[in-house]
Amino acid sequence: MSTQTKPNKKELTRVKNQTLILDAAEQLFSQLGYDGTSMSMVAKEAGVPKANILYYFKSKDGLYENVIDRIIAHWNLGLDNVTPEDDPAHVLYHYIKSKVILAVSQPLQSRLFASEILRGAPYLQNYFRTNTRPWVKQKVDVFQAWIDANKMDNVDPYHLLFTIWSTTQYYADFQAEVLLVMNKLEYDETDVAQITQSIAHIILKGIGLKIPEHSEA
Amino acid sequence: MSTQTKPNKKELTRVKNQTLILDAAEQLFSQLGYDGTSMSMVAKEAGVPKANILYYFKSKDGLYENVIDRIIAHWNLGLDNVTPEDDPAHVLYHYIKSKVILAVSQPLQSRLFASEILRGAPYLQNYFRTNTRPWVKQKVDVFQAWIDANKMDNVDPYHLLFTIWSTTQYYADFQAEVLLVMNKLEYDETDVAQITQSIAHIILKGIGLKIPEHSEA
């Protein structure tokens, strides 16, 4: 890492300020969208002059790209190292569970992605093509192997994956609607379990599996 | 209707122009969002001077509200007249099917709603409170009656409804992602059937039901 070559004061403050700006930008972009967020709002939120932002990130587009890149870097698509030998019920249950936890506890990033995709994914296109698509292809192959081995029902693996994504992300992206309809102000601790249970029940049983007994950890 | 009291030339052209503007605005708002759409873009798209839009609709907010109101007026939440006596498999299968058809064939309105909700639903709040919430309550009661009558599994009715909404709307709202991941340019005719089949299989079986035999019409 070149970050380690010169740990002098300049670099430290630069990284600190950049982080300050990116944090503010991430929050605003995910709440108000790209067009709804102005550079001066980011400046005010980050507590730095507007020109400083333009110094680090050449343009609003540049800032937005950096925000997205940073999220992607921390973004784990999950389902790592799944193989046809794994138990589908166990794997999928924990995948669903982790997605629900993520959706309820950190909805901002999910919403930023959502508003990007709604607009036709101008900045995420490349990411989807070069990362998500191969990732999906691999998981889909495993799903298909499970199906061929009669471990689960013959359901189109792509649509199974979309079903898991949609049902879990819904609680992040459409939080406002969910809470309004359920007449709540925010999710509480029981909700995560309740949501996980409902989704896991439907999807797992829906493809001929059972929810694992020892459903903890 | 007061529309019928004076069918003179003035009223006709007014309605015509308003429709022209609302059509353009609906398209742009759903593609670019509220902040991404400017009044001059709407004017250009509709082929009328900008000031004309401001004449009919007092402000950008007013225009946006009218667009949303018009969509809501044509918006059918479906599941009309469901009763505990109905067959859940039949009812839910056709509900899912109609939602998928809607998502694939007319994604614009779904996306407009989605971007509204992403922003915290500033304009839809009232609609959700006064319309959707009671509607949901009623359907949830029917679902619960089905559960109590052992017609289907004991799954939280709210989350069942969210599951149906999320899985079907996903193909409209996140169309860009779905197509990129599946490496397609657009949905084709077989997709509607394929999507409906996959979702219906998972959800219906997932709550202990079977897809109706004569699955046509």
Next chain:
DNA sequence: TAAGTGTTTGACCTTTTGGTCAGTAAAGTT
């Protein structure tokens, strides 16, 4: 400590934004 390097920022610029308004055109009414 002085030169060199990267950092910071107030002032400024252009373009676009949502919105106003006074004046004109086109009905409808008598």
Next chain:
DNA sequence: AACTTTACTGACCAAAAGGTCAAACACTTA
């Protein structure tokens, strides 16, 4: 035809947008 009312629009406006720039600043190094 004369008059009233409604529909329409080009010209204009203040505010906010994204972005530039030159001068000031701060740290590192010779």
